[in-house]
Amino acid sequence: MNVTIQISDEAYKALMSGNGRLRGSLGMVSPTEGNFNAYRRDTPKPGNKYIKLPHGRASVGNSHVRLTLRIGLDEADIAPADAIMDESRMASDFVDKVFDGQEF
Template sequence: MELTIQLSDKIYERLLSTGSRIQGTIGLINPHAGNFNEHVRHTDGYGNAGSRYIRLRHGRATVNEKRVCLSLRIDLDESNIIPSEAIEVESRQASNFVDEALFLINN
């Protein structure tokens, strides 16, 4: 099978200059042609400079000068895990980390 893909000039120039992968999707126009659409990478405007993070068993806590973020993902079918206990334990770990990180960031 042969497929013709149309890229934007910006993506094509970046592909040639960096030689790295560009992730995206192909929207088919017909069975033999499609348009490439790059995956959108959202940035929150806070940047990652000066960020500190800790990996938790089910997630991650991040601290920077402007905000604190805690993200947990617990599969309900995970054996030997009670979600409410995991939230309590890991949020306590994150809280200790946030206190230490904010102290380091502010001093």
């Protein structure tokens, strides 16, 4: 079966210049015709700094500081409260270093 897919110029350019794969969704208009919508790519903004943590990420921007953690309750040998305390300390150290102008 052949299906015709409509794709944006931007997505096509990314396919041709990259590795040939894009994440997105396909919506069918009819049994033989569809539209492809690429998922938004999160790229760090210039000037933002971030650190990867075992269960999340901490970032410092021009106008905000963010800490995101996601800890699975079924994760072996992990107490969620301990992980939150440990990783928030790591994030706090990172933020201090960024504001002090130190390399990390």
